[in-house]
Amino acid sequence: MRPEGIRLLPWLIGAVDLVMIALATVLAIRLRITLPIFSAAGDVLENTALASVFFLGTWLVLLVYSGAYEPHVFGAGTEEFKLVVNASFFTAALVATMAYLMQYPLSRGFFVLYFPLGVIALLVGRLLSRRVIQRLRSAGHFNEKVLLVGTPGYIGEIHTVLARESWLGYDVMGCLVPRDYAGLEVTSAGVPVLGLSEDVRAVVDEVSPDVVFFTAGAVSSSTQLRRLAWDLEDHAHVQIIVAPNVTDVSSERVRIRPVAGLPLMHLGRSRSQLATNDAKRAFDVIGSLTVLALTWPLLVVMMLWIKVHDGGPVLFRQTRVGRQGVEFTCLKLRSMAIDAEDRLTELEARDHVLFKSADDPRVTRPGRFIRRFSLDELPQLWNVVRGEMSLVGPRPPLPTEVEQYEDDMLRRLNVMPGMTGLWQVSGRSDLSWEDTVRLDLYYVDNWSMVQDLLILARTVTAVLGSRGAY
Incomplete structure (x- = not known):
């Protein structure tokens, strides 16, 4: 039940x-x-x-x-x-x-x-x-108990994703491994081993999971998987999920086509080229001009506050890298002290190419307020109008960051950088560097206009909640 x-x-x-x-x-x-x-x-x-x-x-x-x-x-x-x-x-x-x-x-x-x-x-x-x-x-409600089946390595990968994305509602209760791993009590990822793969029926009867999750390496043949599914036929409440050895691919790019009894998975090409089409550009221009028309009084107030606070320049101009590696001047409301660059050596760099400190002493009083609600990024709407940025896309990197990119990371430059993106609605500065790269690459390969609209909607709640903003 x-x-x-x-x-x-x-x-x-x-x-x-x-x-x-x-x-x-x-x-x-x-x-x-x-x-x-x-x-x-x-x-x-x-x-x-x-x-x-x-x-x-x-x-x-x-x-x-x-x-x-x-x-x-x-x-x-x-x-x-x-x-x-x-x-x-x-x-x-x-x-x-x-x-x-x-x-x-x-x-x-x-x-x-x-x-x-x-x-x-x-x-x-x-x-x-x-x-x-x-x-x-x-918070632990509406969750489904999951039994993972597969080799310890693949089980660890799936468990890491399900633990990280707790909002999916999957609670891993244990796993089953092939006979080659008999005697193993706990995987390296900390998942308890409840038995062997061929014991699925007996273990399901004992622990009553809601989902049986077959990962890569769970079975030695399609025949074995089919027989294991037969064993669970009378457990109507148990869902069977099979995870192919493919990750970070959106459902829009996946097509299942049965051929001669084989459920073949067809993967569509990367959608990075579609992310630069005329429809997205028109949406960016209309959207940015609309937001500018609605927020210009607030923008003027913030600019006056910054000017009165220390008499320095209102805008902060910084060279960033855009699509295909083209550099441009990114505009922001200045949130740091005038001598912020000179005081950079006072702080210790973080362990990846992103640098942003939660307690940076260089941030001014108005700067803390505008950063909290991302108001410092409003001038970037002009970058969007000029065609240097998009409303939604990967974070615009610094040239020094791009110099440290590995080959995979360079794919982030296939599309225009954005004012917001998956990285922002998923935690912004609270994310690790690896998670930021993973989310940006997912966006590049799986772009869709529907996803852009959802990201914009989620951005509002992320900004109002000040999640990961400092």
Whole structure:
């Protein structure tokens, strides 16, 4: 039996969706009646009130039918949002078709307002729900017990990832190893060995895991894996996950194509070239100009504060390396003392090419405030307008950092650097150098516009929470 909280999760998400669709309904009716661009409301309120129950029920049914309430889509990845959007388009098409065929006097103004508002409301609700689920999972709730099967080396790699990404909700309880490792009690990663690979059925009966996770090296042949899966057929609550020897590849680049009984995995090419397309550039320009138009009063206040504090220059200009190794002048609000470069030797460098100290004495009083909420990076919007940076991308490195790059790290220069990125929404300066590189390389190889939008949304919460900012 799966944990009660996990079984209730689809119902809880369904309740959130119900509330969001209801709010969209009320707001659409309200705007239809009050906006001057529409004609007199007439009997709009009566007709839409009667039809809204049908709309709401149809929307929820299609969300269920599309798979938007399957537990595996909650908490991570973009599949959940794609399913919500697809189900919403089908709902809109079905409602329009039914209204036409039945000649129902549905307000076109209401229809035009209702579905865009509903999609936005659903996505916001799912995003907020995801954040809550991730926090609860990190705190030990809604977690699934995982039994790893494979060689100690691969088990260690998977265990490290699952332990690091605790928000995924996988709690490793132990592992099974091949007969070659009989007698081993604990792996080098600290995972208890509960038995041998061929004892899967007996161990599952004993410890009742929610997930059996087969890593590389778990079995000697596909036949053995198939037989082990047969052994677990009567354990309906147990999920079987097979991890191929491939990591840091997004689902958009993976295609499973069964051929002659073989589930072949096709990996799409790196998406680094797509990350420089015209659509992303247009989004960057429009987005940066919009943010500048909204924040210029705040920017002026911050600049005046910096100037009054010590009389020094307002902007800090620094040479950074952009796409294809082209250097540019990166703009920031000055957050350090005027003689910060001269006092650099007072501090001890960290153990990797990134240098940022949590208690840097060179940071000024206004500097601490603007750094806390990343306001010092607002001038970089001009770098985005000029085409030197993007709103989302890898962190712009210093030339001295690039000189220390290994071959793999140079792939970060295949796309334009960004004001924000996976490195920022995942912890910023709290991350290790290895994690920063891993996240940047993942972004370069697996770029998508949906991912950019999600990163921007997560940036807001990361900035407001001041996580990893100093």
